[in-house]
Structures are given as structure tokens and as C-alpha cells.
Amino acid sequence: MTAVELVQPPADVHVDAVGSVRRARRRRGTVVTGVLAAVAGALFVLTMMVGDYAIGPVQVVASLLGLGDDPGADFVVRDLRLPVAAAALGTGLALGFAGTIFQRLLGNPLASPDFVGVSSGASLFAVSMILLGGGAGLAVSASALVGAVVTAVIVYVLAFRGAISGYRFILIGIGVQQLCTSLISYVVARADVFEAREAMTWLVGSVGRAGDTELAVLWVTLVVLLPLALVLSRSLATLELGDDAAKALGVRVERSRLVLLAVSVALTAVAVAVTGPLLFVALVAGPIAHRVLGPASSGGLLAAGCVGAIVLLGADLVAQNLLPTPLPAGVVTGLLGAPYLIWLLASVNREGRGG
Template sequence: MTATTEAAPAASRAGGVRPAGYTLVRAGRGSFLLHRRAAVTAVALVAALFVVCVAYLSVGESFVPPSEVLKVLFGQPSADELVVGTLRLPRMVLGLLVGLAFGVAGALIQTVARNPLASPDIIGISQGASAVTVGAMTFGVSSFAVLPYLSVTGGVVAAALVYVFAWRGGLHATRFVLIGIGFAIALRSVTTLFLTKGDYLVAQQAQVWMTGSLNGRGWDEAAPLGWVLLILLPGVAWAAYAQRTVSMDDDTATALGVRLGRVRLGLVVLGVLLASVATGAAGPVDFVALLAPQIARRMTRTAQIPLLCSALMGAVIVVLADLLARKVLAPTELPVGVLTAAVGAPYLIWLLVNSHSIRRTAGARAGGTA
């Protein structure tokens, strides 16, 4: 909600001036400013996600007409109930939830770091989850009921270490990203060590998990992830409001009485939890958290990264990538992480090449917001 109702700068609200691109919406006794382009983008992404989901449920070894897919989705009797409702729907729902979680997680971490390179798979969170999970597999833990919790633990611990080492009387964006990259490299080496020490079959299973895959996944993974996202929803609503203050320069935010340290810590914790639970459910699906927020920001042209549009874009990316992963080399199914990496890696290179101009643009936007 608040992700598309991005409020105007505090100075503009206090002065009673309505910024360009906003519409004043009254709701009972209250009112808020709605960013028109962000709202239109969110509606368009919802429509695109619906189309992608219907296509996902239609396409497979046997084609199911979209009309039959809609019957199943709306609870009407259909001869394709088994194929759509039992075989394809659980996997699609998991992909949708994973995309939502990674999209918001990437948006929150990039907001705190003020750097488009900051995402869970770049700053060590996904690598921490991978190291703990692969280590558990190496020592004989194979229960899929336990591994997601270990993955979450690894991601949280890795993020805590990065945050502690990056803190020097404040959280400097560049230091945060660089230390995160260092931890990512170190943790990837630990994961490789576990792979070389483990059984061959266990190593093969771990390799598939590390790529990020929805193969063989269903309601057992989607249901817990859905409940966690529902529990964290109030925190996401708070984050959509709090991220405006983090986007200001430090002096302005401090002058307005904002406790930046606490707000940034809260946003990082929320982003880490979202990324960790998504990783636990499907493995580290790389580059979704990197791509989704930046695409959403360019589509909405907002000063802050829009959380709702980032979530929807993440869901579109994962569901579409998994659809292509099932069909590109059919009947062989590729891990969804292979497709997201094929798109995300060139984008990461582009970000690195254009990092100076991106930082300058982001600084100008932040200055305008303050």
C-alpha cells in the first residue's frame, strides 16, 4: 500500500505544496499523497503477474487452455484439476512468494546501503545461508523440514557479521557493500570446502540447492513461507514509511529527530529475514533481489525504491524464469537460478561499469528528497 503511496518530502508536506506527480487522496478523516506513476505501475505489474501465472499453469508437458486454468483457480470443476491444481499450482505459488520476498529484501537493503549493488546475493547473506545448509548436508542432515531453518540461521548470522564489521559510528554505504562482498567470497570458500569433504551424492544435491531451484517443491515449502511473509507484513508496512527518512541525507534526518541507526538496523533486519526465509524455501535464487528493485525504481521514477512494485517485479521475474526453465530444454528442467543468473550477471556488469554515474544520480535524488 504505502509502497505506491510514496509520500512527498517532509518540507513539501509542511508547506502545503503538492509535489508534481502526486494526487491527494482522502480516506475518512485522513489523507495521503498518491504517486500516480507508481500506482499505475503497480496495477500494470499485477496484470502482468496474472498473465504470467496463467501462462505458467497452462504450459507444460501437456497444454491446458487458459479457460480451464481459470476454472481451477476459481474453484470450478475441471478435468485438468490434477495437472493444474496438484502438479503446477503449488510450485507456481512458491515461486511467486519467493519472488515477493526477494524483491522487498533487495529494496530494503539497497535503501539502507544507498547502493544498487547491495543485495542479499552480493553482500554475503545468501552465501551464509548456503554455507550452513551445505555444511548440515555434509554432516548428514537431509530433512527438508530442518534445512530451511538452518538456512535462515546462516543468512541472519552472516548479515549480523557484515553489519558489525561495517559499523564505525554509523553505517557507511560503500564500506557496508565492500565488507559484504568480502564475507560473500569467504563464505563461498567455506561452502566449497564442505562440498569437497561430503559424499558425492550429497554434493550433487547441495549443488542443485545452491543454484536455486523450484523442482520438486510444493505446498510443504510454500505454506511456511506464506505464513512468515504474513507475519512480517506489518514490518513491511512500517518499512515503506521509514525508508523515506533513510533516503534523506544524515544531517537532515537527524535535524528532523530521526534515529537513523535504529531505523537502518530495523530495515536491514527485515530485509535479511525476508531474504533468508526465501533462500530456505528455494535456495539462493541469485540476482532477483538485485534486479527487481532497480527495474521497479526506473519504471516508477520515484525518489525511493517502491516496495510494492519491487515485490511484484520480483514475483514476475521468478515465475517467468521458472516457466522458461521448464521449457527451454524440455523435458529437462533447469534450476530457476540458472535463468535469473543469465539475466542478472550482465546487469551486474553494467552496474559496475556505470557505478559512478549511478551514484551521482542517486545522490541527486536523495538531495532533492531532503
């Protein structure tokens, strides 16, 4: 009986196979992200088309580019609808990036600025400015920005024990969030009816309240931080391998983690300062992007930002045009996000991934 010789394929065959898989994943990621960006752009234009005064897509684009010849349409598009659409697009991008960084960095699908105290801290400072400081407009937005940063620093300091554990960070963040929520209820309960109503309106979250200054701050922040987040995404992918592996690959773990957290907190803080706390956008953007990207999910930051923009632009369209009474976008994101959170909690519990 003759022995069967096992012939090993040449090493370059393995290299070619791996390279082919990587190129296919990269192409899929590029195509899917491009489609998501196109959908977000279409919703951005659609937001400026619909309303009591309907405008065609060509006319909207012409007005945006300064090529329109209808002063009435230009006024509606540029002065009335563009600020709302720009706030929804920018805030959705910011929350999509921030939520995905939190979830990947802390290794938990429940990790989100909504649930680790950042948004609630911003809300506490903003409501306190409305009810106790008599502030409005830019003062409230600035207070929300400061509140988000202060709360994030408190959570980080309390969670730091030589290193940051995702489980400990989330638990402490939830505790700080509950404290901020209780303080908000206390402040609102002591206010008169008119001021309490104003505070509760802010707490719902709306993309229609931003002024020119707030929008300028939002987009300048995005121009600076989104490219930085994309540059840092490589170290984020390495950190997902674990601290030991990341150190072996030359990554300064705690410094990289701190920078990524700072970028995420800054994006969340500016978004909440502009629109108020829009719940669940940051929570759902990353998982949806991961699902549609599939094997190409390693490049998910930009895709998650596009998903966040799609969710928020779509929520505002529904809230303003498909409901019997126009409502803030935060009502719709809350209604859509709550069932997802319940499903996520149940699935995480079944899979034992809660910690």
C-alpha cells in the same frame, strides 16, 4: 523609463502546483504498480497452464477457486503446478522487497543480499546440513534460514562503528560472502560424488523443491513482513535524505535502520530457505521498478516486489518450457543477471558512485 514591476504569483498557486505534481506521481505509481501486479498474476496463471498437459486459463482459475469439474485438471493444477507457481511468486516478492530495501538503505545499487553475505551464509549452512548432517527437506531449509540470520548479524556487528556506513557494510558483506563461498567449496570438495551432486543442485536454486511446510512458512512470513515493510517505507525514504536530516525530522536513525535490515534479512532468509540461492533477482528488481516508475519511484517497494515475481516466474517458464532440457530457474536468473551486473559495475565506475 518606467520600472517593470515583477508580480509574484499567490502562495496558493505554488501549493496547488506542488499538490498537482504529487497527485500525478501518485497516480502514475498506482497505475504502474497495478500493471506490474497484473503481469505477475498473468504469469502465475500461465505457469499452471503450460507443460506436457496443457490447460486453458479459465480451467486453471476454476480449479484454483474450487469450481472445476475435471479431476485430472484439478490434480495437475493444485497438486503439481500450484506449489511451484506459489513458490516462484512468493520468493520473487520477498527478494524484490529485500533487494530494494538493501539498495535504498545502503545507498548503493550494488547492495543486494546476493553480495553482502546473506545468501551465501544461508547456502553454507544448508550445504553443511546436506553433506555433514545428512539432512534433507525441512532440515535443510531451516539450516538455510539460520545461516542467513547468523551471517547478517555477523556483518552488522563488524560494520557497526557507532553507526552503519553503507560503504563499510557492503565491503564487510563482500568479505564474509567470499569466506562463506570458500567454505562451501571446501565442504563440497570433501564430500562423496552423490552428496556433492545433491549439494550443487541445491546451490543452483529451484522453485520446484518446496514442500507444503516450506510454502506455508514463506507465505505466512510474507503476510506479516510485506505490510510491515510498506509501513516502514516512509522512514526508509527519510533515511535516504541522510542521517542528519532524518534526525532533524524526528527519525531514530539506527533503530529504524536496524528494523529495516532485519525485515530485509528475514525476507531473504525465508526465500533462500524455500528455493535455494536464486542469484540476481534481488539485485535487478529494484532498478527495473525505479526505471518504470520514473518520477513516482518513491513508492517503489511494492512495484519492486512485483518485478521480482515477474522475473522469477518468467525465468521458471523459460527454464522449464523453452530450453532443450528443463533446468532449475536459478540457471536462467544467473544467465540474465550476469550481463546486468557487468553493465552496472561499469556504469557505477564511470559515474563514481561505487562508494
